[in-house]
Amino acid sequence: MLDFGGNQFLRLVSNLLLTRLLFPEAFGLMAMVQVFITGFQMFSDAGVQASIIQNCRGDEKSFLDTAWTVQILRGVVLWLLTWLVAGPVSTLYGLPALAEMLPWMGLTLFLQGFTPTAVHTASRHLLLGRVTAIDLCAFSFQILAACILSWMLNSVWALVIAANVGVLATLVAQWVYLPAARNRLRLEGEALSSLFHFGKYIFLGSAAGFVVAQGDRAILGLYVPMSELGVFHIAFSMAVIPRNVASSLQNKVVFPLYRLRPFSESAANRTEIFRARRIQAGTMVLTSLFLAAIGPWLIDLLYDDRYLAAGPMITVFALSLVPYITLSMTGPMLLAMGDSRRALVAQLLTAVLQTGLLFVGIAAFGVVGAILAPGLAAIAAYPLRAAFARRYDAWDPVQDLGMTALGLAGAAAICVWHWEQVAGLLP
Structure with missing residues (x-):
């Protein structure tokens, strides 16, 4: 509740400030960008976090390293996909700005791929205090960056840049301050098979979840x-x-x-x-x-x-x-x-x-x-x-x-x- 309540309070403060620095169309554009960024995330969800929480091997180093490697590969693919679809999406909605905004917002997907598995093991054992503190501090930094950039640029690009700054700040804090936040590239066959077996339905379910969570804005935007x-x-x-x-x-x-x-x-x-x-x-x-x-x-x-x-x-x-x-x-x-x-x-x-x-x-x-x-x-x-x-x-x-x-x-x-x-x- 502290995590989410603090996040929503900061989001409200951010909205109150940014609606006075920017214009309604900027929030409409960011809403459309977020629809597709969230869509990429959900359409490619391999269930890494759920697998770590649910699997009996969720504390083993080889399993966690394999999950982290899969997560990185997914981030790379997602970033490339944002470049591929940016043009067609901007044409579909008649919004040329989306062609440039989507790839730069897609960079956040690449960065999130390096999130240490210590974040997921903290959820597995309900040890959420330090993760909550990191999330709130990083989000505060992102809001500060968004306000300063909006005042300087008076452009929707302030929100795009601030989003990348926020993800990068979160990532650095997680690697520095979370215990056991140490992963290395590894693909163990048994762990990979277990992740795939559990995640194959989550992959499709998350694709459907995108429609449930984001479909209203995607269709309303038309x-x-x-x-x-x-x-x-x-x-x-x-x-x-x-x-x-x-x-x-x-x-x-x-x-x-x-x-x-x-x-x-x-x-x-x-x-x-x-x-x-x-x-x-x-x-x-x-x-x-x-x-x-x-x-x-x-x-x-x-x-x-x-x-x-x-x-x-x-x-x-x-x-x-x-x-x-x-x-x-x-x-x-x-x-x-x-x-x-x-x-x-x-x-x-x-x-x-x-x-x-x-x-x-x-x-x-x-x-x-x-x-x-x-x-x-x-x-x-x-x-x-x-x-x-x-x-x-x-x-x-x-x-x-x-x-x-x-x-x-x-x-x-x-x-x-x-x-x-x-x-x-x-x-």
């Missing part, structure tokens, strides 16, 4: 001007804080807990994990509803008139985020059980449903359709996720059904309360 996409990005960044906290807690705490406290060992483990999941989901749903209630006033207080439409967008986002938060526990559980194949199937179904809903929703309801599509897809894919959870005695109807229904009722009431502003988003 329909609206960059200034409107920039406003959407401001609303998105604030509204999804609860979702991102939930995701962070799942990856850094709940996922390792499945390994440390497996369901199969005792009924007490099952009860403890259900309690942890309910506390996490319930807290994040309440946070999402709170943001929805104050969204229009918050944007009016913090931003200038160019960004006022972001307020009611935050309100509508609650309808989509509640089911995403409450119904998203199956994936980490399946990966912890080593069942990456079913995790892939669930993610693929969600991605297909969401893509169809995005095209239909944006065409019919504009930005509101883009906001609601992910939540509707999560609900539509739930029966399959519930069936998979029951296989491992991990289905929790109290959270899945009860908490979702209460959360959606609260979100709907808040939308009615702010209806005059929400209606202004409809075409």
